[in-house]
Amino acid sequence: MKGWTTLFYKEVLRFWKVGFQTVAAPVMTAILYLLIFGHVLESHVEVYDGVGYTAFLLPGLIMMSVLQNAFANSSSSLIQSKIMGNLVFILLSPLSHRAWFLAYVGSSMVRGMVVGAGVLLATFWTAHLSFAEPLWILTFALLGSALLGALGVIAGLWAEKFDHNAAVTNFVVQPLALLSGTFYVIDNLSPAFQQVSRVNPFFYVISGFRFGFLGQSDIGATNQAVLHGALGLGLLNAVLAYITYRILKSGWKLKG
Amino acid sequence: MPAVSFQNVSKTFATARGELHALKGVSFDIEPGEFFGLLGPNGAGKTTLISILAGLSRASSGRVLVHGADVQSDFAEARRQLGVVPQELVFDPFFNVREALRFQSGYFGIQHNDDWIDELLDGLGLADKANANMRQLSGGMKRRVLVAQALVHKPPVIVLDEPTAGVDVELRQTLWAFVSRLNKQGSTVLLTTHYLEEAEALCHRIAMLKLGQVVALDKTSELLKRAVATQLCFKTDQALPPALAAQARVTGRVVRLPAQDAAAVERLLAQLREQGIAIEDIEIRKADLEDVFLDLMSGHQETSA
Numbered sequence: 001m002k003g004w005t006t007l008f009y010k011e012v013l014r015f016w017k018v019g020f021q022t023v024a025a026p027v028m029t030a031i032l033y034l035l036i037f038g039h040v041l042e043s044h045v046e047v048y049d050g051v052g053y054t055a056f057l058l059p060g061l062i063m064m065s066v067l068q069n070a071f072a073n074s075s076s077s078l079i080q081s082k083i084m085g086n087l088v089f090i091l092l093s094p095l096s097h098r099a100w101f102l103a104y105v106g107s108s109m110v111r112g113m114v115v116g117a118g119v120l121l122a123t124f125w126t127a128h129l130s131f132a133e134p135l136w137i138l139t140f141a142l143l144g145s146a147l148l149g150a151l152g153v154i155a156g157l158w159a160e161k162f163d164h165n166a167a168v169t170n171f172v173v174q175p176l177a178l179l180s181g182t183f184y185v186i187d188n189l190s191p192a193f194q195q196v197s198r199v200n201p202f203f204y205v206i207s208g209f210r211f212g213f214l215g216q217s218d219i220g221a222t223n224q225a226v227l228h229g230a231l232g233l234g235l236l237n238a239v240l241a242y243i244t245y246r247i248l249k250s251g252w253k254l255k256g
Numbered sequence: 257m258p259a260v261s262f263q264n265v266s267k268t269f270a271t272a273r274g275e276l277h278a279l280k281g282v283s284f285d286i287e288p289g290e291f292f293g294l295l296g297p298n299g300a301g302k303t304t305l306i307s308i309l310a311g312l313s314r315a316s317s318g319r320v321l322v323h324g325a326d327v328q329s330d331f332a333e334a335r336r337q338l339g340v341v342p343q344e345l346v347f348d349p350f351f352n353v354r355e356a357l358r359f360q361s362g363y364f365g366i367q368h369n370d371d372w373i374d375e376l377l378d379g380l381g382l383a384d385k386a387n388a389n390m391r392q393l394s395g396g397m398k399r400r401v402l403v404a405q406a407l408v409h410k411p412p413v414i415v416l417d418e419p420t421a422g423v424d425v426e427l428r429q430t431l432w433a434f435v436s437r438l439n440k441q442g443s444t445v446l447l448t449t450h451y452l453e454e455a456e457a458l459c460h461r462i463a464m465l466k467l468g469q470v471v472a473l474d475k476t477s478e479l480l481k482r483a484v485a486t487q488l489c490f491k492t493d494q495a496l497p498p499a500l501a502a503q504a505r506v507t508g509r510v511v512r513l514p515a516q517d518a519a520a521v522e523r524l525l526a527q528l529r530e531q532g533i534a535i536e537d538i539e540i541r542k543a544d545l546e547d548v549f550l551d552l553m554s555g556h557q558e559t560s561a
Contacts (some may be wrong), residue, residue, distance in 0.1 A: 003362060003364065003365045006361075006362025006363055007363060010351075010359045010362075013351075017350050081348070084347075084348070084349065085342075085344050085346035086348040088342050088344075089346075089348070089356075089359075089363070089405060090363065091310075092310055092311070092335060092340050092342075092406075093335060093363035093364060094336050094364060094365075096332065251314070255313055256269070256307070256312075256313040256314070
């Protein structure tokens with residue numbers, strides 16, 4: 001077993017050991033969103049032809065949970081072990097920067113997907129989901145969780161106290177997640193806000209993911225349209241992965 | 257090939273009050289199998305030097321090799337050769353002792369390490385704590401786990417950074433018995449400590465750092481020879497006359513005065529009697545490492561290494 005798989009396994013076990021907080025709680029939050037928004041808006045909001053509001057909302061909620069939890073995993077693990085001091089055990093090991101990257105991003109992806117699967121299992125019966133394009137569901141789940149896992153690594157390295165980390169969560173990740181078309185179709189927004197949505201990468205993650213469930217989305221209802229979104233996200237992931245890797249290699253905020 | 261080679265290592269920190277030169281061209285080698293002591297007052301640069309050796313910090317200039325592997329450019333190999341016990345009492349609160357040791361083994365690419373982990377747990381008196389969560393352990397027990405974590409990959413060079421700061425007598429003895437055994441089996445040990453009697457008892461060779469520079473580097477026995485051979489020690493409640501106070505080392509009621517020979521002792525006693533100073537518990541003792549240390553740190557001796 002290569003060293004990175006140990007670190008990956010440790011990171012997965014870390015969140016699993018506190019599963020009530022890291023898995024059950026976000027699933028519960030998503031269920032509450034679904035109950036409240038689904039109940040209030042089901043008969044008032046028009047989305048796509050033949051698609052009920054709850055069916056529209058569900059993929060958005062699942063992906064929002066995936067994104068938030070993928071980010072929370074790497075960022076909170078790093079800031080915790082920096083503040084507790086136990087990051088030294090990894091710093092003293094021969095693990096390479098690639099190993100760090102794979103382990104922290106990989107375990108974040110697992111956490112995001114586990115929470116997403118939990119939300120799906122708890123809620124799929126509440127609406128009619130056709131699962132039209134399962135491969136796109138998986139692709140966008142992977143792209144979205146990897147993106148946020150890597151962002152979490154950068155935030156966790158940058159943060160010097162829990163407050164810093166919470167600031168990135170509440171002032172960057174949450175707004176991007178909530179303003180990405182999780183709860184609404186962007187056609188209903190003013191043109192300016194539509195433009196803002198279109199530069200938000202989370203919008204493409206959620207729309208592509210939704211296309212997998214419904215065969216329709218804000219970025220189009222064809223495989224071609226969604227493929228463009230996936231390629232764009234793939235490129236963004238590659239750039240972010242490169243930046244994260246360089247940061248890890250530089251020892252930024254880790255080595256004096 | 258030396259086990260550890262510090263080659264002209266300098267470290268500068270940018271602070272609000274300008275540049276701080278924590279290390280100024282430190283060079284020395286530690287040979288394989290040595291029990292080596294690194295001493296110096298707080299702020300001398302010991303921990304900075306250890307951090308650079310461990311790869312936790314980067315030297316501003318110079319380099320450090322562990323069995324020939326550069327700690328920066330060949331960090332993976334250098335770290336395999338090193339087992340570092342950090343000074344801070346750190347632990348991962350999510351896991352129990354055995355899990356922590358298995359993970360640490362895994363980071364070094366070692367699987368199925370339970371035989372050696374059990375030996376470490378036994379040797380460090382942790383056998384009954386293997387399944388206890390790290391949070392439940394006392395400070396001393398956590399310290400033992402830190403030692404075990406540093407040794408999971410059987411490193412040929414063991415670095416102990418103030419391992420006995422604030423720990424009880426029992427742990428100190430367990431720790432030294434265990435580390436001495438490893439040293440006898442061939443491990444190189446680098447120790448930093450504030451307890452000079454420990455260094456005197458354990459270390460073959462000692463380097464003393466002061467303000468980022470090596471001010472002494474020699475065999476422990478040679479360093480001890482440098483000290484003024486004997487001292488007159490006594491207790492008193494009264495103030496010493498200025499002439500004596502200038503050369504005395506006073507700790508509470510205890511006074512130590514350098515005295516080369518019997519005639520010097522007689523002279524000192526006569527002076528005290530003339531001044532009417534009442535003294536008790538009179539003793540003539542040999543100087544120890546603490547005397548050498550204090551002498552060097554107060555600048556009485558200057559030795560280039």
